[in-house]
Amino acid sequence: MISADKASRIKAVILDIDGVLTDGRVGYGGNELVKFFHYRDGHWLKLALRAGLIVGLLSGRESRANRERATELGLTFVRENIHDKLVEFEKLLTEYNLTPEECLYIGDDVIDMPVLSRVGIPVAVADAVPELDEVVIYRTTAPGGHGAVCETMRLLLKARGDLDGLLERYRK
Numbered sequence: 001m002i003s004a005d006k007a008s009r010i011k012a013v014i015l016d017i018d019g020v021l022t023d024g025r026v027g028y029g030g031n032e033l034v035k036f037f038h039y040r041d042g043h044w045l046k047l048a049l050r051a052g053l054i055v056g057l058l059s060g061r062e063s064r065a066n067r068e069r070a071t072e073l074g075l076t077f078v079r080e081n082i083h084d085k086l087v088e089f090e091k092l093l094t095e096y097n098l099t100p101e102e103c104l105y106i107g108d109d110v111i112d113m114p115v116l117s118r119v120g121i122p123v124a125v126a127d128a129v130p131e132l133d134e135v136v137i138y139r140t141t142a143p144g145g146h147g148a149v150c151e152t153m154r155l156l157l158k159a160r161g162d163l164d165g166l167l168e169r170y171r172k
Helices: 004-009 039-050 064-073 085-095 110-116 130-134 148-160 163-170
Strands: 012-015 027-029 032-034 054-058 077-079 103-107 121-124
Touching (some): 004 148, 012 148, 039 054, 039 148, 064 077, 077 085, 085 103, 103 110, 110 130
Parallel strands (some): 012 054, 012 103
Antiparallel strands (some): 027 032
16 A cells, blocks of 8 residues: 555656556557556546646557656656666766655566565555566555556645545546
C-alpha cells in the first residue's frame, strides 16, 4: 500500500510506457507502430499534474505514439530509446533537483528493477514479471494498459490528501 508518509514526499511520477501505459502489445499498420493507451490512465496523469507533480515517461523503445500521447497529456518529459534506465533516472534527478525518495516509478519488467530499487514508491502493474516483487511496495490490481496508472494515481493522490480538492470540479 502507499502510505501517507511516503506519498507526502513524492514530487515526481515516472512511468515506463510499454506494459504500463499500454498492454505491452505492439502492432504494425503500414509504416506506423500502433499502441493503445487507456483514457482513464491519461486523465489521472493530468490530475497528478494539476496536483503539482512532475510527470514523465521513461522508455526503452522509441515511438511517435509515445511522444504524441505525452504531448496530448501535457507531460513534463518523455525520454525514449533508453537502454540504461538507471543512468537516465540519475540525469532526471539532477535536471529536476529531485532525490530518489521523491519519485514514484511504475514498471513491468526486469529492465525497470534498477530504478524501482531506488525510488521512494516503487510500483509494479498486475501483470508485471514476478521478479519485481523483490523491489516493489505495491502491485496494482489492474494490468498494464488497463487502468493500472489510474489506480496508482488515485492511491497516491488520496494518500497525499490531494484527491478531494482535485475532484471538486467534477462534483458540481
